[in-house]
Amino acid sequence: MKEIADETFFRYCVLTLIFSGPPTAVALKFLQAPYGKHNRSGWGPTLSPPLAWFLMESPTLWLTLLLFPFGRHSHNPKSLLLFSPYLLHYFHRTVIYPLRLLRSSSSSKNGFPISIAAMAFTFNLLNAYIQARYVSHYKNDYEDVVWFWLRFVIGTVVFVTGMWINITSDRTLVRLKKENRGGYVIPRGGLFEFVSCPNYFGEVVEWLGWAVMTWSWAGVGFFLYTCSNLIPRARASHVWYGDKFKDEYPKTRKAVIPFVF
Secondary structure, three states: OHHHHHHHHHHHHHHHHHHOHHHHHHHHHHOOOOOHHHOOOOOOOEEOHHHHHHHHHOHHHHHHHHHHHHOOOOOOHHHHHHHHHHHHHHHHHHHHHHHHHHHOOOOOOOOEEHHHHHHHHHHHHHHHHHHHHHHHHHOOOOOOHHHHHHHHHHHHHHHHHHHHHHHHHHHHHHHHHHHOOOOOOOOOOHHHHOEOOHHHHHHHHHHHHHHHHHOOHHHHHHHHHHHHHHHHHHHHHHHHHHHHHHHHOOOOOEOOOOOOO
16 A cells, blocks of 8 residues: 555656646746846845755755665666766766855855755755656666666767766856856857857756666656756847847857757
């Protein structure tokens, strides 16, 4: 009975993740979360950006470490291997990225609204539960050796490619803000020659790879939500760059997907 209740709860959580994407995309078409270049007043008290990123992303680590050992596949080497890219991404996002911001002289000039951090914290609670519980407990095809390794290898190549794009692009943006004392300049080089937000493009690619690796509605839901969250923000940032730099900004750049959008 307890197992049935747990599975029902898990399924409702997955449905919540999947169906929260469209309203998120619609909302972000009209209103951008007020941090980074879209920072503005009126959203209540703020935290320093490094602390906000650490706190709001932290459930992806501590909740995972709490849940994973209780899954029936928790000692299966394949489940541990499968979950390692997710943990790698979020170790970087929770620990390394905030430390990089902390070293940047611009990181504390604009606060990060606690209200936005709380919403992100809540999402990460939901998503960490879904991804950790699926991989450690509900995934049932570990014994299908050929398909498992085929999906894992293809998904890992996509994931690692996206993570490299995401990290290198973020590093460029943090460096430019530090060099310009918190001001904004036109990013150049690499994928910045093709899109305004290669950091968002990289993260979308990452979670596409995760969806392939897990081959699940849990993974697909996360990928779709990532698109719903980051593509509208990338579009808004693309417009922001054009408004700020006007004719100086390259007209051939797309917002987030090279040559497409």
